[in-house]
Amino acid sequence: MPRAWVFGDDLDTDQIVPGRYAPFMVGQDKFHMYAFCDARPGFAKDVRPGDILIGGENFGCGSSREYAVAALKTLGIGAIVATSFARIFFRNCINLGIPVLESSEAVERVKDGDEVRLDAANGILHLPTGVIALRPLATFAKQILDAGGVVAYLRAHGDFPSVG
Amino acid sequence: MSKTLAEKILSRTSGRDVRAGDLAIVPVSRVMVHDSVIDAVMAGLRDLGKERVWDKAKVCVFVDHAAPAPTPVVADSHRVLREWVRAQKIPTFYDAGEGVCHQIMVEEGYCEPGTVIVGSDSHSNSYGAVGAFGAGMGATDVAVALALGRTWLRVPDSIKVSFTGTLRKGITMKDAIMRVVREIGTDGARYACVEFHGVGDLPQGDRITLAGMTTEMGAKAGIVVGTPEAPDWLWPDPGAAYMREVTIDLNTLEPQIAVPPRVDQVIDVSAAIGQPVDIVFLGSCTNGRLVDMQQAASVLRGRRIDPRVRLEVVPASRRQFELAMQDGTMQILSAAGAVIGSSGCGPCLGRTGGVLAGEEVCLSTANRNYRGRMGSPNANIYLGSPFVAAVAALTGVIDDPRAYLESSDRDFDALVERRRAERGDRGAASSRSGDRLEALQMAAAPARMRPQAELDD
Numbered sequence: 001m002p003r004a005w006v007f008g009d010d011l012d013t014d015q016i017v018p019g020r021y022a023p024f025m026v027g028q029d030k031f032h033m034y035a036f037c038d039a040r041p042g043f044a045k046d047v048r049p050g051d052i053l054i055g056g057e058n059f060g061c062g063s064s065r066e067y068a069v070a071a072l073k074t075l076g077i078g079a080i081v082a083t084s085f086a087r088i089f090f091r092n093c094i095n096l097g098i099p100v101l102e103s104s105e106a107v108e109r110v111k112d113g114d115e116v117r118l119d120a121a122n123g124i125l126h127l128p129t130g131v132i133a134l135r136p137l138a139t140f141a142k143q144i145l146d147a148g149g150v151v152a153y154l155r156a157h158g159d160f161p162s163v164g
Numbered sequence: 165m166s167k168t169l170a171e172k173i174l175s176r177t178s179g180r181d182v183r184a185g186d187l188a189i190v191p192v193s194r195v196m197v198h199d200s201v202i203d204a205v206m207a208g209l210r211d212l213g214k215e216r217v218w219d220k221a222k223v224c225v226f227v228d229h230a231a232p233a234p235t236p237v238v239a240d241s242h243r244v245l246r247e248w249v250r251a252q253k254i255p256t257f258y259d260a261g262e263g264v265c266h267q268i269m270v271e272e273g274y275c276e277p278g279t280v281i282v283g284s285d286s287h288s289n290s291y292g293a294v295g296a297f298g299a300g301m302g303a304t305d306v307a308v309a310l311a312l313g314r315t316w317l318r319v320p321d322s323i324k325v326s327f328t329g330t331l332r333k334g335i336t337m338k339d340a341i342m343r344v345v346r347e348i349g350t351d352g353a354r355y356a357c358v359e360f361h362g363v364g365d366l367p368q369g370d371r372i373t374l375a376g377m378t379t380e381m382g383a384k385a386g387i388v389v390g391t392p393e394a395p396d397w398l399w400p401d402p403g404a405a406y407m408r409e410v411t412i413d414l415n416t417l418e419p420q421i422a423v424p425p426r427v428d429q430v431i432d433v434s435a436a437i438g439q440p441v442d443i444v445f446l447g448s449c450t451n452g453r454l455v456d457m458q459q460a461a462s463v464l465r466g467r468r469i470d471p472r473v474r475l476e477v478v479p480a481s482r483r484q485f486e487l488a489m490q491d492g493t494m495q496i497l498s499a500a501g502a503v504i505g506s507s508g509c510g511p512c513l514g515r516t517g518g519v520l521a522g523e524e525v526c527l528s529t530a531n532r533n534y535r536g537r538m539g540s541p542n543a544n545i546y547l548g549s550p551f552v553a554a555v556a557a558l559t560g561v562i563d564d565p566r567a568y569l570e571s572s573d574r575d576f577d578a579l580v581e582r583r584r585a586e587r588g589d590r591g592a593a594s595s596r597s598g599d600r601l602e603a604l605q606m607a608a609a610p611a612r613m614r615p616q617a618e619l620d621d
Contacts, residue, residue, distance in 0.1 A: 019537070
């Protein structure tokens with residue numbers, strides 16, 4: 001069963017992977033092991049594929065560094081549920097195929113280490129104590145996510161989803 | 165229907181009549197790529213099955229984020245980047261030492277007003293200094309833009325920021341934008357475009373300071389209205405709809421200080437007077453231009469910095485560096501004891517050129533004071549203007565620069581001596597009785613009090 005890792009507001013990309021551990025500082029094969037090394041020591045070792053990150057406002061703010069998301073992807077993070085997301089981080093997650101879903105309830109109700117399960121099709125997060133309805137993603141973003149990311153989408157379709 | 169600048173630009177470029185909230189697919193006039201993302205960008209292009217960028221004449225490549233290379237791993241990455249630039253036959257390439265991507269993009273005229281530019285760096289909002297819609301994106305988005313020459317955007321809501329009055333002596337547009345961040349907060353402009361009114365005729369450098377720091381409010385873009393570079397059509401319509409309007413009176417503006425570790429934790433300098441510092445950084449795309457170095461030199465001329473403080477000066481570009489050499493500014497800074505770094509990002513992002521040790525306190529003219537941003541996660545970074553930076557280097561403490569700029573030489577020197585004596589000869593910042601971080605955080609808190617803001621505790 002995936003577990004939840006709960007963070008607060010304004011989690012910046014320097015907390016996710018500090019600049020000094022950028023892939024081009026430490027190598028492409030190692031940088032993910034520095035995920036949350038200052039903010040949550042031991043995270044990269046203890047996290048399990050499928051685990052879900054929970055956050056407050058403005059999750060992923062700061063730099064455009066996609067390797068913050070790439071590190072989470074490599075570690076197998078199954079989804080991120082936060083009150084709100086910083087814009088570049090949100091795009092990076094959609095592009096790399098990590099579901100990013102908004103809920104203002106999650107950060108209040110989910111406890112660190114809770115066993116949680118995401119029902120992406122129905123937009124529901126199952127908690128030990130009940131369920132939380134998540135805000136549905138825009139169709140455009142959902143189409144990219146369903147393809148596994150923007151590269152996979154473009155390879156399959158040759159262009160962006162229609163904007164109507 | 166009246167349109168904001170963002171709605172005008174995205175309607176024109178997408179060829180559809182779009183409003184805030186609509187999705188738009190738009191051509192990009194340039195794509196900016198820098199050294200620290202090149203591996204991921206190349207991987208993205210490869211995965212997309214694209215051997216060539218869509219238009220090599222419209223790609224601008226920079227080596228600035230960790231330059232010159234501080235380690236063999238970085239040097240290898242730079243070599244890969246140079247080989248890629250050669251293989252792609254990209255003519256617009258600025259190697260290590262030429263300067264920060266954003267400064268060069270604007271000052272060398274790569275930013276066409278009224279167009280959309282995608283940059284691989286979050287501060288690509290800077291291009292709004294000349295009326296371009298510059299948006300920072302991650303490596304895969306950049307790879308897609310390089311492959312297709314297009315990107316997708318949700319047309320942002322806009323926030324109208326108006327400036328009235330004129331700056332007094334010792335106050336800068338850095339103080340003005342920090343005052344705006346104090347008002348709007350680090351996420352108050354999330355997904356939005358910040359439109360600046362009343363400052364179109366400022367020098368280009370001041371406009372870069374404004375537009376670039378909209379990133380620190382979460383903005384997708386920051387655009388200055390009515391710049392000399394902008395074409396006639398590039399004005400927001402009267403009656404355009406804004407999600408929020410903020411007016412800042414420059415006449416009454418005080419020097420501003422951002423207290424670590426939040427950019428929106430901003431106070432008037434008067435509340436921070438006496439906070440000791442170990443290191444001062446003057447530079448970055450926010451404050452690394454001739455005017456910034458001149459402001460620092462106006463304080464440091466003929467004087468030496470406090471022996472307990474290091475001063476690092478990193479020009480934003482070779483052009484700014486050479487201008488500062490030609491007019492003697494660089495000589496003044498060097499004679500004052502500054503370390504002059506090669507033009508580029510310098511220690512702003514903690515990768516090269518004077519990073520911070522644990523528990524050191526830095527006064528930086530750059531744009532971010534996150535924990536761990538400039539080196540050790542235990543260092544603390546205050547943000548301020550070049551005037552504040554120069555005074556901190558001179559005295560070893562944060563102080564109001566106006567007290568120095570307005571006094572006679574004798575009073576000036578007496579004040580420096582007093583501040584140096586008050587600072588005393590203390591060790592590491594955390595054990596200093598003089599360190600006032602907690603009190604300053606409390607002072608900044610009321611404006612943006614959030615129960616869960618203390619994510620580090």
